Amino acid sequence: MANFSPSFLDEVLTRTDIIEIITRHVELKKSGSNMMGLCPFHHEKSPSFSVSADKQLYYCFGCGKGGGAFQFLMEHDGYAFPEAVEYLAEKAGMEIPRDSERDPSEEARHKRAYDLLTRASDAMNRALHSPAGRKASDYLNRRGLPAAIIRDYGLGYTPAGYGFMHKIFGNESRINAALESVGLLFKGDHGYGDRFRDRLMFTIRDRRGRTVGFGGRVLDDGQPKYLNSAETDYFHKSDLLYGFSEHRDHIRKNKQLVVVEGYMDVLALAAHDLKIGLAPLGTAIGERQMREIFRLCDSPVFCFDGDRAGKQAAWRALERMMPLLKPELRPRFLYLPDGEDPDSILKTEGAEAFQKRLDNDSKQVLETWLMGLKLLAGLGADGRARMAKKADGMLETMTDHYLRQAWRQEIEQATGIELKHAKRQSFVKAEDQSNHQVAAALPELNQRQERFMAGLMQKPERFKSLSTVASQFFIDNNLLNSIYSRAFSIQTDAEDNNTDIARQLAQEFPDCQTLISRWVNQATVLQVEFESLSLDMESNDIRRRLKNGLDLSGTVQAKTRLNAIQNLQRTLSEPLTSEQSDNTGA
Numbered sequence: 155m156a157n158f159s160p161s162f163l164d165e166v167l168t169r170t171d172i173i174e175i176i177t178r179h180v181e182l183k184k185s186g187s188n189m190m191g192l193c194p195f196h197h198e199k200s201p202s203f204s205v206s207a208d209k210q211l212y213y214c215f216g217c218g219k220g221g222g223a224f225q226f227l228m229e230h231d232g233y234a235f236p237e238a239v240e241y242l243a244e245k246a247g248m249e250i251p252r253d254s255e256r257d258p259s260e261e262a263r264h265k266r267a268y269d270l271l272t273r274a275s276d277a278m279n280r281a282l283h284s285p286a287g288r289k290a291s292d293y294l295n296r297r298g299l300p301a302a303i304i305r306d307y308g309l310g311y312t313p314a315g316y317g318f319m320h321k322i323f324g325n326e327s328r329i330n331a332a333l334e335s336v337g338l339l340f341k342g343d344h345g346y347g348d349r350f351r352d353r354l355m356f357t358i359r360d361r362r363g364r365t366v367g368f369g370g371r372v373l374d375d376g377q378p379k380y381l382n383s384a385e386t387d388y389f390h391k392s393d394l395l396y397g398f399s400e401h402r403d404h405i406r407k408n409k410q411l412v413v414v415e416g417y418m419d420v421l422a423l424a425a426h427d428l429k430i431g432l433a434p435l436g437t438a439i440g441e442r443q444m445r446e447i448f449r450l451c452d453s454p455v456f457c458f459d460g461d462r463a464g465k466q467a468a469w470r471a472l473e474r475m476m477p478l479l480k481p482e483l484r485p486r487f488l489y490l491p492d493g494e495d496p497d498s499i500l501k502t503e504g505a506e507a508f509q510k511r512l513d514n515d516s517k518q519v520l521e522t523w524l525m526g527l528k529l530l531a532g533l534g535a536d537g538r539a540r541m542a543k544k545a546d547g548m549l550e551t552m553t554d555h556y557l558r559q560a561w562r563q564e565i566e567q568a569t570g571i572e573l574k575h576a577k578r579q580s581f582v583k584a585e586d587q588s589n590h591q592v593a594a595a596l597p598e599l600n601q602r603q604e605r606f607m608a609g610l611m612q613k614p615e616r617f618k619s620l621s622t623v624a625s626q627f628f629i630d631n632n633l634l635n636s637i638y639s640r641a642f643s644i645q646t647d648a649e650d651n652n653t654d655i656a657r658q659l660a661q662e663f664p665d666c667q668t669l670i671s672r673w674v675n676q677a678t679v680l681q682v683e684f685e686s687l688s689l690d691m692e693s694n695d696i697r698r699r700l701k702n703g704l705d706l707s708g709t710v711q712a713k714t715r716l717n718a719i720q721n722l723q724r725t726l727s728e729p730l731t732s733e734q735s736d737n738t739g740a
């Protein structure tokens with residue numbers, strides 16, 4: 155956070171509404187004092203994702219993700235911190251401060267690059283509608299793509315020969331270098347030349363919807379049939395999925411995702427109102443893409459041609475997903491009839507029939523695996539042995555302990571051979587750690603302590619009602635104690651009750667944002683519960699001090715207070731006090 159002053163960040167957050175940012179992706183419904191929805195970071199059927207409009211913080215009680223507006227843009231949309239700040243500042247109409255640590259020329263270079271790519275995409279779209287682009291637009295007509303799809307997905311055309319880019323951007327050396335850096339020009343013996351010539355163009359956007367590169371398809375028998383932008387600072391083929399920014403929200407909402415092989419398949423689906431297609435950029439699906447797919451949907455259908463190449467691609471996808479598989483994920487595989495692709499099926503059978511195929515004809519991943527192994531291994535005793543051996547190796551890549559055991563049994567049954575390796579795997583490697591990394595560093599609190607902190611964050615004026623001993627409540631826990639004492643002093647120094655304590659703490663303890671968001675988003679702590687909780691905290695504190703040995707008069711005082719607390723607890727509601735005896739303190 156070093157590059158922006160705290161007051162600037164504060165101003166940005168003041169002018170931002172986190173609800174607006176989040177409702178672009180998540181449907182939120184009012185629930186008590188917060189809003190609840192289905193978490194965009196993990197799969198769930200009932201909402202555990204809570205957003206506090208009051209405190210401008212979100213928290214998921216299912217997977218533990220939490221934070222403020224910056225955090226959401228970073229974790230959900232892949233912004234870097236400065237980008238998230240700038241995005242929100244710009245949105246709020248604020249001037250972005252420049253300081254020495256940031257390199258304005260670097261920033262300007264990025265901005266210029268995205269700008270060039272967007273302008274190039276627009277120019278290609280215009281060329282598609284020009285006489286020169288007739289061949290390409292006829293092709294799209296034949297494929298049945300409506301004008302809205304052509305516009306929204308940034309389809310275009312690059313004319314034959316060289317000079318299209320120069321015609322649009324001019325021929326200065328500075329511009330040429332910039333166009334080369336975004337992969338639109340290449341430098342040859344005779345100067346700069348267009349990378350894409352006489353091709354139907356597909357605009358490729360990153361997860362934030364920025365144009366980062368292009369795919370170009372030939373319109374005759376030329377080679378290569380598809381040509382993508384070269385790898386640049388902006389275009390990383392293996393990180394991108396075609397259709398991602400366009401379809402992300404639709405996929406989440408409909409809980410449906412189809413992975414197809416090409417751009418035209420994605421577009422054909424969209425043209426039939428199935429905005430659920432994603433495609434890798436002409437390569438096999440990589441691990442990051444696979445993770446992205448499972449983050450969006452727990453039951454994606456991987457759709458492949460029924461021919462040999464399609465089966466091979468399916469097998470590669472299966473190998474790639476094995477380390478990520480968990481019992482909660484239900485990927486399926488759909489093989490289309492030989493010679494067909496999604497586009498041709500949609501055309502002859504229509505969207506409904508395609509949907510039926512997705513639902514009824516797709517095979518579960520385990521079935522696909524067993525079938526694939528059988529096919530690879532061949533017949534007879536040798537075949538069974540090869541199948542067991544191959545399966546054993548593949549099972550080793552699985553990280554989910556339980557699923558691996560289940561699959562091992564399946565393969566042992568299918569081959570009649572006892573596997574060698576897969577048995578020895580330990581639990582240690584088994585758990586997926588990605589969701590627990592953040593939580594691990596945070597202090598552990600029991601239920602009553604958690605509610606106590608929630609009660610304070612929700613109504614900071616409660617700090618003033620606490621007894622003087624309260625400052626000791628968390629001294630056994632360094633990190634928590636520093637947050638808590640800081641909150642104490644902020645609140646004691648505050649002249650009124652309007653200090654936004656949660657936000658201030660989240661800024662001062664950025665690593666603890668998740669924790670603070672969790673407190674803020676808990677079910678409301680009513681006054682009577684809070685009083686009971688603080689008595690609890692106090693009696694725990696006294697017991698701890700008694701255990702550590704106080705002098706005699708202190709002991710008498712402490713014991714008297716304990717008795718008094720017990721009496722007070724009794725006067726508060728019964729169910730709240732019943733847990734007090736098993737509360738052992740920090």
Ligand SMILES: [Zn+2]
Nearest residue numbers: 193196214217
């Ligand atoms: Zn979650």
